[in-house]
Ligand SMILES: [Zn+2]
């Protein structure tokens with residue numbers, strides 16, 4: 205009996221130690237809560253809701269980058285891209301608000317209501333509701349943010365640079381026709397694009413052997429667009445092509461439709477040039493060198509890819525740098541008509 209009593213006493217003592225530790229932790233938690241609660245007035249919850257709000261664009265760019273990287277890797281479309289992107293932003297926001305809740309004890313709720321096109325084709329619009337409750341203070345805000353997903357050459361902000369978004373469309377459209385290689389900021393098509401165009405039954409598809417196009421969305425600074433044709437020797441057009449810029453376009457696909465594998469859509473979208481390889485032999489006509497034409501939709505035959513006539517924008521050592529353009533696009537960019 206005595207021995208048992210000692211054993212019980214020993215166990216009881218051992219149990220007391222964690223109980224003391226836990227109660228100390230509990231007191232610490234309570235104290236932390238109390239000390240945080242004292243200054244938590246409207247300015248603190250204002251600060252928290254402002255912080256959540258300023259994190260939405262960063263998380264949105266992360267999600268866009270993850271989705272476009274995935275398409276570039278697999279060539280597979282993201283059906284219903286708005287909903288997919290909305291859910292991914294919501295999940296990142298939930299992680300963030302639960303961290304806030306753990307650290308401050310304040311109830312935070314942020315719902316991503318809608319992700320859709322912005323009036324600006326270089327941005328997407330994210331609508332959300334942020335609620336922060338603490339004691340008797342509450343903030344409830346409905347926020348609509350236009351989040352630009354294109355980078356610019358002049359960007360010095362490294363956080364923007366780290367979210368450079370790749371154009372997913374070329375990787376979806378040429379899937380199964382060969383391998384695209386990425387060289388710097390450009391996609392090099394090798395024989396992939398010419399194979400693809402040939403398979404569509406198009407003439408002079410060989411003009412697009414070793415063609416290239418931009419990898420990242422970049423906004424063209426030559427605006428209004430007729431500045432492209434303003435310079436001597438089409439130097440502005442050459443700079444635009446060398447830098448791989450994108451342009452606003454009614455016919456070109458928006459970012460969401462690009463992720464879904466569509467080259468054209470009814471939303472206000474973007475277009476860029478797909479540049480045939482430079483050569484000493486000139487072909488007079490070939491498929492028009494604009495991405496929404498080259499990757500034209502084939503819901504039904506006949507194919508909607510239309511031809512363009514050659515436009516040489518640079519020549520050196522008897523080598524011709526050129527694209528093929530129809531008069532509609534020549535007009536848009538202020539280039540000589542045929
Ligand atoms: Zn341009």
Ligand SMILES: [Zn+2]
Pocket residue numbers: 457458459460461462468469470471473
């Ligand atoms: Zn669209």
